[in-house]
Amino acid sequence: xxxxxxxxxxxxxxxxxxxxxxxxxxxxxxxxxxxxxxxxxxxxxxxxxxxxxxxxxxxxxxxxxxxxxxxxxxxxxxxxxxxxxxxxxxxxxxxxxxxxxxxxxxxxxxxxxxxxxxxxxxxxxxxxxxxxxxxxxxxxxxxxxxxxxxxxxxxxxxxxxxxxxxxxxxxxxxxxxxxxxxxxxxxxxxxxxxxxxxxxxxxxxxxxxxxxxxxxxxxxxxxxxxxxxxxxxxxxxxxxxxxxxxxxxxxxxxxxxxxxxxxxxxxxxxxxxxxxxxxxxxxxxxxxxxxxxxxxxxxxxxxxxxxxxxxxxxxxxxxxxxxxxxxxxxxxxxxxxxxxxxxxxxxxxxxxxxxxxxxxxxxxxxxxxxxxxxxxxxxxxxxxxxxxxxxxxxxxxxxxxxxxxxx
Amino acid sequence: xxxxxxxxxxxxxxxxxxxxxxxxxxxxxxxxxxxxxxxxxxxxxxxxxxxxxxxxxxxxxxxxxxxxxxxxxxxxxxxxxxxxxxxxxxxxxxxxxxxxxxxxxxxxxxxxxxxxxxxxxxxxxxxxxxxxxxxxxxxxxxxxxxxxxxxxxxxxxxxxxxxxxxxxxxxxxxxxxxxxxxxxxxxxxxxxxxxxxxxxxxxxxxxxxxxxxxxxxxxxxxxxxxxxxxxxxxxxxxxxxxxxxxxxxx
Numbered sequence: 001x002x003x004x005x006x007x008x009x010x011x012x013x014x015x016x017x018x019x020x021x022x023x024x025x026x027x028x029x030x031x032x033x034x035x036x037x038x039x040x041x042x043x044x045x046x047x048x049x050x051x052x053x054x055x056x057x058x059x060x061x062x063x064x065x066x067x068x069x070x071x072x073x074x075x076x077x078x079x080x081x082x083x084x085x086x087x088x089x090x091x092x093x094x095x096x097x098x099x100x101x102x103x104x105x106x107x108x109x110x111x112x113x114x115x116x117x118x119x120x121x122x123x124x125x126x127x128x129x130x131x132x133x134x135x136x137x138x139x140x141x142x143x144x145x146x147x148x149x150x151x152x153x154x155x156x157x158x159x160x161x162x163x164x165x166x167x168x169x170x171x172x173x174x175x176x177x178x179x180x181x182x183x184x185x186x187x188x189x190x191x192x193x194x195x196x197x198x199x200x201x202x203x204x205x206x207x208x209x210x211x212x213x214x215x216x217x218x219x220x221x222x223x224x225x226x227x228x229x230x231x232x233x234x235x236x237x238x239x240x241x242x243x244x245x246x247x248x249x250x251x252x253x254x255x256x257x258x259x260x261x262x263x264x265x266x267x268x269x270x271x272x273x274x275x276x277x278x279x280x281x282x283x284x285x286x287x288x289x290x291x292x293x294x295x296x297x298x299x300x301x302x303x304x305x306x307x308x309x310x311x312x313x314x315x316x317x318x319x320x321x322x323x324x325x326x327x328x329x330x331x332x333x334x335x336x337x338x339x340x341x342x343x344x345x346x347x348x349x350x351x352x353x354x355x356x357x358x359x360x361x362x363x364x365x366x367x368x369x370x371x372x373x374x375x376x377x378x379x380x381x382x383x384x385x386x387x388x389x390x391x392x393x394x395x396x397x398x399x400x401x402x403x404x405x406x407x
Numbered sequence: 408x409x410x411x412x413x414x415x416x417x418x419x420x421x422x423x424x425x426x427x428x429x430x431x432x433x434x435x436x437x438x439x440x441x442x443x444x445x446x447x448x449x450x451x452x453x454x455x456x457x458x459x460x461x462x463x464x465x466x467x468x469x470x471x472x473x474x475x476x477x478x479x480x481x482x483x484x485x486x487x488x489x490x491x492x493x494x495x496x497x498x499x500x501x502x503x504x505x506x507x508x509x510x511x512x513x514x515x516x517x518x519x520x521x522x523x524x525x526x527x528x529x530x531x532x533x534x535x536x537x538x539x540x541x542x543x544x545x546x547x548x549x550x551x552x553x554x555x556x557x558x559x560x561x562x563x564x565x566x567x568x569x570x571x572x573x574x575x576x577x578x579x580x581x582x583x584x585x586x587x588x589x590x591x592x593x594x595x596x597x598x599x600x601x602x603x604x605x606x607x608x609x610x611x612x613x614x615x616x617x618x619x620x621x622x623x624x625x626x627x628x629x630x631x632x633x634x635x636x637x638x639x640x641x642x643x644x645x646x647x648x649x650x651x652x653x654x655x656x657x
Binding site: 354356357361367368379380381382 | 465467468488489490493494498499501504505507508509510515518519542559563
């Protein structure tokens with residue numbers, strides 16, 4: 001418990017510390033209180049959210065083709081259940097009570113004093129999920145998690161811990177969503193991922209917030225020898241501001257991290273999205289790829305790769321399309337080599353749709369509008385390697401839903 | 408893709424066409440008359456305006472028609488956008504087509520296909536089966552680009568085929584495949600009742616070894632200086648160069 005006291009102390013010192021990126025938010029402007037919601041044993045008993053609400057967050061209410069589900073509404077975990085052997089889903093607080101060893105993972109991938117947002121998640125009441133794949137377990141179907149905000153002006157604080165034990169595979173689909181009519185609200189999500197030796201985590205996140213929402217995820221990932229972490233991050237719907245800069249540390253030989261971000265900024269939205277990978281063992285590799293489109297909003301697409309030892313390989317790619325006047329895309333790719341034998345590269349491009357491509361498609365019979373839409377969809381169609389086919393289909397389906405509205 | 412009046416005779420007429428590109432006059436009063444079933448070739452030195460003529464027929468906005476008109480099957484299409492021309496049966500093979508990221512060759516082919524086109528088998532004929540899942544033109548070699556363009560055209564099945572140097576950058580082996588595809592596009596294996604017509608830009612004339620042409624034109628400095636038997640023209644150009652062609656009219 002001495003350690004917890006120390007954590008609280010560190011959090012208190014950071015309670016006013018602004019984040020280096022993204023607009024600064026006044027935490028006092030939000031409500032911490034929200035009505036308690038009843039727990040349900042199965043998702044179909046969940047009256048609070050309809051099929052459609054859940055679908056917007058990528059959650060299949062029937063639970064079909066899912067290996068388990070976690071749903072949190074405002075500050076209450078209303079459902080959590082693993083449906084397959086070898087998987088565990090608990091709320092983080094339950095898990096911390098159950099497993100003493102979990103304290104060794106608590107705030108180890110994300111520093112509690114990163115900024116005021118991490119600090120407040122520690123200092124104030126929080127929920128969040130604990131997911132764990134036992135050694136060697138592999139499930140065909142993904143786990144689904146939904147973090148939903150219903151109360152206006154509510155600040156949702158979550159602390160998630162995800163562990164893929166040795167040789168296991170864990171696929172997670174997460175949706176974050178809120179009531180459409182919410183004018184203001186804040187989601188603070190701390191997520192710590194631990195990928196053990198030879199294990200694999202894929203994490204697919206689809207945002208579906210309301211226009212007044214501010215969102216500050218804080219994620220850290222630790223990947224051991226031969227492990228793989230892959231993130232697919234999709235934001236197409238309007239929200240007020242989103243800022244995140246997850247950091248993956250590749251600490252074991254041959255560890256791999258891949259980040260794919262697909263960002264569409266609507267007018268009035270500010271998206272500041274980065275991915276950082278620190279390669280600290282030989283044979284590690286990383287890929288950070290983002291596609292950004294602005295329809296009038298602001299996007300900062302950041303990337304930072306640090307090679308600390310020789311024999312690592314990494315590539316960073318930021319491409320941006322400005323579709324509407326007033327839109328801004330600021331691509332900031334950074335490479336930091338700290339050893340002679342690193343192989344790191346980046347490519348960044350920001351511009352408008354090439355007229356030449358539009359004409360090429362028009363010559364094949366497409367109208368100008370059809371040509372533009374084909375090019376834009378193609379632009380967002382990042383080839384994601386290593387996602388199981390079922391998950392890829394799911395992701396495409398969800399992206400198509402969002403695309404229809406966003407573009 | 409609509410092909411209205413499929414049975415009606417296709418007839419492309421370019422009348423006294425002048426075209427400028429970014430304020431520079433490139434074509435001066437060009438006349439062309441391509442009738443149903445005919446294949447015409449276009450010779451000319453670099454910069455003479457050959458590509459400009461093709462692009463203007465396809466209707467790309469960069470190529471501004473300052474006078475004259477383009478008539479297809481009796482309809483004045485001078486001011487139609489390229490997609491409307493494509494719908495009316497004009498198809499063009501690009502010399503340097505752009506890469507469209509995230510759009511596969513297969514998607515591209517199905518975008519331009521008429522119903523009932525067997526993409527797989529067309530692709531197999533052009534040795535492109537393995538390219539179907541790749542982004543269109545991304546990292547394609549010269550020969551692959553030609554074959555990919557022809558695959559799209561075969562799917563589109565245009566009535567008027569515009570080809571911009573189909574043999575450039577193609578090795579001998581690929582030239583056979585390319586030649587065969589062009590013959591197919593232009594129905595060269597039909598002895599009669601061909602309904603497709605073509606206009607082919609050629610620099611080297613190699614394509615004439617595979618595709619018989621009915622008429623040749625020599626374009627110099629934006630003007631057609633000679634129309635006639637394409638083989639004789641090619642012979643003359645090979646022997647005396649384009650300068651002689653230009654002098655010929657004076």
